[in-house]
Amino acid sequence: MVTEARRPPLPLLRNRPSFTTVGGLTLVALLIVWLIVNLVKTPSDFAEIFLIGLTTGCIYALVALGYTLVYGILQLINFAHGDVFMLGAMMSATVAASVFGLTSGQSGVVVWLAVFGTLIIAMAFCGTLNATIEFVAYRPLRNAPRLAPLITAIGVSFILQNVGLAWKGPNYIEVVDVLPKSQVFDIGGVTYTWNKLIVVLITVPVLILLVWLVERTRQGKAMRATAQDMDASAMMGINVNRTISFTFLIAGALAGAAGLLYALYVTNVRYDQGFQLGLIAFTAAVLGGVGNLPGAVLGAICIGLIQAFNEGLTWHAPGSDWTQSIVFAILILILVFRPEGLLGERTPEGG
Amino acid sequence: MTEGNGLMLELKDVHTFYGSIEALKGISIDVREGEIVTLIGANGAGKSTTLRSINGLNHPRRGSIRFEGRDITNASPHSVVKMGIAQSPEGRRLFPRMSVHENLEMGAFQRADRKGIREDMDRVFELFPRLQERRTQKAGTLSGGEQQMCAIGRALMARPKLLMLDEPSMGLAPIFVERIFETIVEVNKQGTTILLVEQNALMALDVASRGYVLETGTVALADEAKALRQNEQVRKTYLGED
Ligand SMILES: Nc1ncnc2c1ncn2[C@@H]1O[C@H](COP(=O)(O)OP(=O)(O)OP(=O)(O)O)[C@@H](O)[C@H]1O
Ligand SMILES: [Mg+2]
Numbered sequence: 112m113v114t115e116a117r118r119p120p121l122p123l124l125r126n127r128p129s130f131t132t133v134g135g136l137t138l139v140a141l142l143i144v145w146l147i148v149n150l151v152k153t154p155s156d157f158a159e160i161f162l163i164g165l166t167t168g169c170i171y172a173l174v175a176l177g178y179t180l181v182y183g184i185l186q187l188i189n190f191a192h193g194d195v196f197m198l199g200a201m202m203s204a205t206v207a208a209s210v211f212g213l214t215s216g217q218s219g220v221v222v223w224l225a226v227f228g229t230l231i232i233a234m235a236f237c238g239t240l241n242a243t244i245e246f247v248a249y250r251p252l253r254n255a256p257r258l259a260p261l262i263t264a265i266g267v268s269f270i271l272q273n274v275g276l277a278w279k280g281p282n283y284i285e286v287v288d289v290l291p292k293s294q295v296f297d298i299g300g301v302t303y304t305w306n307k308l309i310v311v312l313i314t315v316p317v318l319i320l321l322v323w324l325v326e327r328t329r330q331g332k333a334m335r336a337t338a339q340d341m342d343a344s345a346m347m348g349i350n351v352n353r354t355i356s357f358t359f360l361i362a363g364a365l366a367g368a369a370g371l372l373y374a375l376y377v378t379n380v381r382y383d384q385g386f387q388l389g390l391i392a393f394t395a396a397v398l399g400g401v402g403n404l405p406g407a408v409l410g411a412i413c414i415g416l417i418q419a420f421n422e423g424l425t426w427h428a429p430g431s432d433w434t435q436s437i438v439f440a441i442l443i444l445i446l447v448f449r450p451e452g453l454l455g456e457r458t459p460e461g462g
Numbered sequence: 463m464t465e466g467n468g469l470m471l472e473l474k475d476v477h478t479f480y481g482s483i484e485a486l487k488g489i490s491i492d493v494r495e496g497e498i499v500t501l502i503g504a505n506g507a508g509k510s511t512t513l514r515s516i517n518g519l520n521h522p523r524r525g526s527i528r529f530e531g532r533d534i535t536n537a538s539p540h541s542v543v544k545m546g547i548a549q550s551p552e553g554r555r556l557f558p559r560m561s562v563h564e565n566l567e568m569g570a571f572q573r574a575d576r577k578g579i580r581e582d583m584d585r586v587f588e589l590f591p592r593l594q595e596r597r598t599q600k601a602g603t604l605s606g607g608e609q610q611m612c613a614i615g616r617a618l619m620a621r622p623k624l625l626m627l628d629e630p631s632m633g634l635a636p637i638f639v640e641r642i643f644e645t646i647v648e649v650n651k652q653g654t655t656i657l658l659v660e661q662n663a664l665m666a667l668d669v670a671s672r673g674y675v676l677e678t679g680t681v682a683l684a685d686e687a688k689a690l691r692q693n694e695q696v697r698k699t700y701l702g703e704d
Contacts, residue, residue: 329571336557336568342519343555348543348572348620
């Protein structure tokens with residue numbers, strides 16, 4: 112359980128140990144020692160924090176997958192993705208309260224149906240939004256130099272943030288608090304609450320659905336082929352434009368699901384949260400190996416755990432003020448030590 | 463056989479550009495049903511660009527392209543495939559992280575007739591037994607010759623009316639080259655029309671019925687393959703004979 116926060120020191124597989132490798136290994140070793148000391152000192156806190164990390168990791172995973180899907184097919188970092196997620200969270204908050212009329216503390220079957228309904232609406236909304244963004248902002252630049260769509264993506268991100276700002280104002284808005292916080296289990300002082308379990312219970316089927324879609328369906332095949340060689344895919348009779356639209360639709364839908372879970376789990380939303388969470392999720396995608404779907408999930412769970420340990424552990428944890436710095440430090444470290452990420456492979460094969 | 467005379471593909475005065483570079487400066491080419499037609503010419507003459515103009519990846523700015531009587535000048539690549547044109551592109555362009563089997567399946571992406579697809583898969587494995595041995599291997603890890611077989615097989619999986627091959631013999635050992643050309647003739651006998659781009663002009667003219675010689679974006683010569691084979695200039699420039 113302890114070492115799941117970090118994978119074994121992979122740089123060992125490379126060449127001779129260089130200065131950077133030794134430095135990296137030392138860092139990982141220190142991290143492991145720190146985790147072990149914390150585990151020994153307060154085992155039940157440690158386990159509980161681990162479960163919290165897993166839960167936030169799920170939400171990060173849904174967003175990280177969107178970055179990775181789009182990067183895989185267009186080699187574009189869709190900076191607007193986090194903001195699509197944010198609008199999804201706002202849409203969920205609005206739909207849950209205004210359309211389904213939920214109120215905080217409400218319970219019963221009605222709540223489940225409403226949550227499910229909101230999930231579908233948020234996914235459809237974000238999927239459509241993301242596909243529209245691609246059509247309007249990225250497609251005209253398909254053959255332009257790489258930098259052009261990248262800058263456009265940053266522009267779209269600002270536009271969406273401002274939409275959020277205009278829609279809900281500059282302050283945190285409260286989201287109806289309907290996920291029950293009663294205990295699922297209490298084993299030796301380690302408690303696990305329903306609201307966390309629900310996040311996992313919604314994330315896992317969505318992930319399974321995604322794997323099935325990408326691996327088994329005709330559209331999924333078209334997606335994989337287009338990601339590997341766009342021209343060759345066109346020559347096979349694949350409608351490349353439609354495949355790209357579809358990819359953005361799926362990525363957006365995942366962000367919508369994440370938006371709903373975030374809104375209900377954290378119970379507040381603000382216009383700039385997409386930017387923050389987007390950066391975390393992007394780091395997760397890079398950590399796992401950008402373009403690699405299982406990698407995005409693994410990276411997201413790692414980041415979720417690191418964040419939870421940092422903010423929750425008591426023995427020499429830097430604390431929440433440092434979370435963003437740590438996430439960025441990780442991003443830089445991956446780019447230095449293992450730019451292809453944990454699960455990415457070095458692919459000299461070009462295409 | 464829509465046009466009585468069996469004219470299948472007709473390029474008329476095609477001009478194709480890369481940005482402001484005019485790669486094709488008015489090319490006219492005919493391919494009749496059942497033929498093997500070859501395009502030969504030096505590097506950069508515009509052979510691959512001609513194929514990209516036909517398959518919809520690079521639409522001509524001027525001129526027209528007709529296939530079986532239908533105008534496909536500005537058709538999208540996937541609709542061109544649907545009409546019955548498949549291609550094995552220059553440099554193979556396999557999907558490197560997919561297996562041989564999956565690559566072949568991708569060739570049949572437009573088709574829904576499972577039984578026919580399975581038959582064609584068997585036929586490809588018959589043509590290239592080596593591919594059957596390697597069917598679960600990732601295409602990116604195949605040898606050059608195996609990749610070429612896979613690329614041709616993949617194009618055949620579309621069960622095309624017109625098969626376009628861009629330098630199928632490139633980088634292959636003589637024994638493999640021989641095998642590839644035998645396959646081309648075999649596939650043609652089974653009823654597929656072929657447009658063949660080749661550096662290996664000698665072998666291309668041996669299997670083709672007609673040929674076009676391209677020079678810097680124009681058609682320099684067009685004739686029966688036999689006649690081109692005898693042509694003084696062709697022999698000097700492209701066949702390395704004197
Ligand atoms: N993507 C591109 N951008 C700009 N110019 C290009 C591009 N592709 C090809 N060209 C130019 O168009 C011309 C024709 O190229 P093409 O690839 O059709 O030649 P080719 O006859 O197939 O040559 P080869 O035998 O080397 O494959 C060349 O001058 C080439 O430099
Ligand atoms: Mg060429």
